[in-house]
Each structure stands twice: as structure tokens, then as C-alpha cells.
Amino acid sequence: MSQPILSIRKLRKSFGSAEIMRGVELDLLPSERHAVIGPNGAGKSTLFHLISGNLTPTSGDIIFDGQRIGGKSPEAVNRLGLARSFQITNIFPRLSVFENIRLAVMGQHRMQYVFWKLIDRDRRIREETDKLLELVRLKAKATTIAGEMAYSEQRSLEIAMTLASNPKVILLDEPMAGMSHEETLYTAALIQEVTKGRALMIVEHDMDVVFSLSDRVSVLVYGEVIATGTPAEIRGNAAVKEAYLGEELAQ
Numbered sequence: 001m002s003q004p005i006l007s008i009r010k011l012r013k014s015f016g017s018a019e020i021m022r023g024v025e026l027d028l029l030p031s032e033r034h035a036v037i038g039p040n041g042a043g044k045s046t047l048f049h050l051i052s053g054n055l056t057p058t059s060g061d062i063i064f065d066g067q068r069i070g071g072k073s074p075e076a077v078n079r080l081g082l083a084r085s086f087q088i089t090n091i092f093p094r095l096s097v098f099e100n101i102r103l104a105v106m107g108q109h110r111m112q113y114v115f116w117k118l119i120d121r122d123r124r125i126r127e128e129t130d131k132l133l134e135l136v137r138l139k140a141k142a143t144t145i146a147g148e149m150a151y152s153e154q155r156s157l158e159i160a161m162t163l164a165s166n167p168k169v170i171l172l173d174e175p176m177a178g179m180s181h182e183e184t185l186y187t188a189a190l191i192q193e194v195t196k197g198r199a200l201m202i203v204e205h206d207m208d209v210v211f212s213l214s215d216r217v218s219v220l221v222y223g224e225v226i227a228t229g230t231p232a233e234i235r236g237n238a239a240v241k242e243a244y245l246g247e248e249l250a251q
């Protein structure tokens with residue numbers, strides 16, 4: 001097994017007297033797609049907030065690419081190569097699709113571009129923006145106002161913006177929430193395509209998506225990972241069935 005790109009050890013987080021993360025252990029391999037599933041309130045979003053720097057751990061380690069990142073700012077974590085999208089769509093609805101992606105690209109290259117000639121800078125930004133537009137199949141919508149697109153297209157746009165930093169690890173929090181069956185299938189295929197060669201950690205409630213998209217699945221219950229394994233192993237795990245999947249698959 002290759003070395004993990006992200007290792008989480010004995011991770012704890014309390015809010016006042018409420019202990020929400022209770023010693024999470026989890027490894028993400030360099031180019032695997034890894035889903036985190038679990039009942040409502042298990043702590044999945046909190047886990048993502050801790051990894052991305054939006055929350056500071058109470059104790060424990062989060063090691064990304066050999067460096068401790070627990071407690072670093074979201075900007076610092078992002079600069080190291082970890083990008084995250086949120087449950088709520090995070091785009092600029094009044095700007096065009098092209099402008100949205102261009103802003104993400106410019107944000108990433110704020111520093112480097114200072115040293116380039118202006119004309120060269122504009123050309124590079126445009127090229128990178130075009131490449132991302134193509135990757136998420138939004139080229140034909142480049143001039144469309146983002147807020148006027150279908151919800152699934154807005155999520156595609158958001159995925160492109162997440163990719164602007166060329167991250168090694170991508171965290172996606174419920175990317176299919178609120179989508180129709182067709183939109184879900186489309187977005188799952190898109191995620192599969194654009195995350196090739198990178199590590200993906202995804203929180204998702206749609207079990208069909210989870211089991212078809214993931215190389216491995218971790219099950220979080222009351223702030224602890226109770227099992228990690230291939231989709232087949234997780235489906236067949238008695239403790240998982242009892243704690244979560246039994247009711248989820250019966251729906």
C-alpha cells in the first residue's frame with residue numbers, strides 16, 4: 001500500500017462539553033476516491049471543517065503530505081494543495097461562468113503573477129480558465145450568468161473552481177445534494193473524470209453513488225470511524241449494517 005497523502009490520528013473535537021469527534025483515525029491514499037458516510041449528526045461536516053482549517057482540533061493530528069496541518073488557516077491548507085467545496089454552492093451568481101472560474105484562477109496565482117509581464121499574465125489566466133471550462137464541460141456556457149444555470153451546472157462550476165489550485169486532495173461535501181437522479185449520475189461521472197490522479201474525499205448520502213464511485217469507504221458513527229474498507233467489505237460489515245447501513249439500504 002502506498003503512503004497516505006492525508007493521515008488523521010486520534011482526532012478529537014469538542015464544542016463546550018459536547019464531544020463531537022472522538023478519536024477519528026483515517027488514511028487517504030494519493031489517488032484514491034474515499035467516501036465518508038454515516039448517520040446525520042455523526043460529524044462528517046465537522047471532520048471536513050477540521051481538515052480544511054475551518055475548525056481547530058481539540059487534540060490529535062492531521063498530517064497532509066508529511067506536514068501537520070491541524071489548526072492551520074484554510075488559506076494555508078489550500079496553498080499546501082488541499083481544496084474543498086462546501087455543502088452550499090459557493091459561486092458568484094451574478095458573474096458569468098468564465099468570470100467565476102477566472103476569479104478562482106487569479107486568486108490562486110495572486111503572488112506568482114506579480115512577476116510576470118502583464119500580457120503574459122492575462123494569456124496564462126485565460127488559458128487556465130479555458131482548460132477548466134472544458135474539463136467540467138461548461139465551455140458552451142462560458143458567457144452564461146452563473147446564477148441562471150441549472151443547479152447541477154452550478155455544482156460543476158464549483159468543482160472547476162475547486163480545481164483551480166491544482167490540488168493533490170479534494171474534499172467534496174455532499175456534491176449531489178438536491179439533485180435529480182439524472183443530475184446525480186452526470187455529476188458522479190464528472191467527479192470520476194476530473195479527480196483522476198488526485199485523492200478525493202467525499203461525504204455523500206446517496207449510497208448508489210458512494211458504492212459506485214469509491215475505492216474505499218469509511219463509516220463515521222458518533223465521532224468515530226467504525227469501519228474502513230472496499231464498498232463490498234462495507235456492505236458486508238455486520239457492525240456497519242447495525243449502526244447505519246441497514247436502515248439506509250432498506251429505504
Ligand SMILES: Nc1ncnc2c1ncn2[C@@H]1O[C@H](COP(=O)(O)OP(=O)(O)OP(=O)(O)O)[C@@H](O)[C@H]1O
Binds near residue numbers: 039046
Ligand atoms: N459549531 C458547533 N457548535 C456546537 N455543536 C456543533 C457545531 N458544529 C456541529 N455541531 C454538532 O456536531 C454534531 C455533528 O455535526 P455535523 O454537521 O458534523 O454532522 P454530519 O455528520 O455532517 O451531519 P449531516 O449528515 O446531517 O450533515 C451535531 O450534533 C452538531 O449539532
